[in-house]
Amino acid sequence: MLFQDLIQETYLSFVSNKARSGLTILGIVIGIASVLAMIAIGQGSQNTIQSNIQSLGSNLILVSPGRPRGVGTQVSEGRGTAQTLTMADAESLKNISLTKEIAPELSSRYQVTAKGTNTNTSIVGVTTSYPVVRSIEVETGSFITDQNIKSLSKVAIIGPTVRDDLFGLDSSPIGQTIRIKGIIFKIIGITKAKGGTGFGSQDDMIFIPISTAQQFLAGSSKVSTISVQAIDANSMEELQTEITSLLLQRHNISDSSLADFSVLNQSDIVATASSVTKTFTMLLGSVAAISLVVGGIGIMNMMLTTVTERTREIGLRKAIGAKSKDINLQFLTEASVLTFVGGIIGVIVGWLIAFGMQIFADISTSVSLSSVLLAFGVSAGIGIIFGYYPAKRAASLNPIDALRYE
Numbered sequence: 001m002l003f004q005d006l007i008q009e010t011y012l013s014f015v016s017n018k019a020r021s022g023l024t025i026l027g028i029v030i031g032i033a034s035v036l037a038m039i040a041i042g043q044g045s046q047n048t049i050q051s052n053i054q055s056l057g058s059n060l061i062l063v064s065p066g067r068p069r070g071v072g073t074q075v076s077e078g079r080g081t082a083q084t085l086t087m088a089d090a091e092s093l094k095n096i097s098l099t100k101e102i103a104p105e106l107s108s109r110y111q112v113t114a115k116g117t118n119t120n121t122s123i124v125g126v127t128t129s130y131p132v133v134r135s136i137e138v139e140t141g142s143f144i145t146d147q148n149i150k151s152l153s154k155v156a157i158i159g160p161t162v163r164d165d166l167f168g169l170d171s172s173p174i175g176q177t178i179r180i181k182g183i184i185f186k187i188i189g190i191t192k193a194k195g196g197t198g199f200g201s202q203d204d205m206i207f208i209p210i211s212t213a214q215q216f217l218a219g220s221s222k223v224s225t226i227s228v229q230a231i232d233a234n235s236m237e238e239l240q241t242e243i244t245s246l247l248l249q250r251h252n253i254s255d256s257s258l259a260d261f262s263v264l265n266q267s268d269i270v271a272t273a274s275s276v277t278k279t280f281t282m283l284l285g286s287v288a289a290i291s292l293v294v295g296g297i298g299i300m301n302m303m304l305t306t307v308t309e310r311t312r313e314i315g316l317r318k319a320i321g322a323k324s325k326d327i328n329l330q331f332l333t334e335a336s337v338l339t340f341v342g343g344i345i346g347v348i349v350g351w352l353i354a355f356g357m358q359i360f361a362d363i364s365t366s367v368s369l370s371s372v373l374l375a376f377g378v379s380a381g382i383g384i385i386f387g388y389y390p391a392k393r394a395a396s397l398n399p400i401d402a403l404r405y406e
Helices: 003-016 018-054 087-095 146-150 160-167 210-218 233-250 266-309 311-319 324-360 369-395 399-404
Strands: 060-065 099-114 117-126 138-141 155-158 177-180 183-191 205-209 225-230 261-265
Touching (some): 003 324, 018 324, 018 369, 087 233, 099 210, 146 210, 160 183, 225 233, 261 266
Antiparallel strands (some): 099 177, 099 225, 155 205
């Protein structure tokens, strides 16, 4: 059979059954668009999480209080429930040669009020080295100084999200005051926006001197996290090991599995987050792929119906010399064209859905070339797999029986 004849017969078959062909294509469109949109959401979430972790700083190692989960540990003490790190621990880490900067912090969430408005956000007690270690920049005003820490100053640097919540969009609250736990703090600076939303975003934080946080808010000399910046990326693993050894010695712990602190480097956090988001993406894609299977069944159903309707035509073609492989190729081509057309439309619709979610719902999405190629591959596979049986059935019809079919 000539290629031109094959295409012409396929076209005539679709035109003669427009509604049925359209509904079959719609099933594939919905399946492909769903898979592409779900994968785009998963990949967008993964990119956002990785970006947020990287924005915390470079070559970071985070030391947190609480016993890490491990063999023989019945309960894992979480951050905020355990208080096992002190300023003295932080100071001791400066003696490690691979350490570039140290930034201890004491953070907790409090209700903050200002001029009749209020918000619930993270209050972070920090030192002067915090902006260097955690890549914080001040857009307006100034950051905390050594003098502020020594004198227990009640000053605050607020993130742009906090500013907008308390004082209005793009306002200038330098010199104004806020109340934290009933204590008045004067705003001396506003940090530059870094992006990111939700819990943990540095744009939605208030920074105060760590001594002030310990004295007036927490009533404790403990710290909640110690951020350690390595001199370079190659030194992170060795520095992590030295930090663990030093703190075990300081805390008089001989068995590392019983450590009352945990030490994580930035690479470990990124790898863990990536693993979680990849699993999330696969789950979303798998759920959406169910609609593709339904679409494939729809194609098989349509092609089987078409074979039944065209039984006499198949018999006539065989009687005048058409071979089984020609009949097989004809019906397989029709099924493949259905899925190919549905695949193209589905990719376009899926991209539009992902784009719309990013614009209107503020959900980060990412449509990659690999996901588009995957969608096309799945589409082609469905056409071949679900079209094979109807095509084989048509090709195996006996021409005499087919001509007698009513």
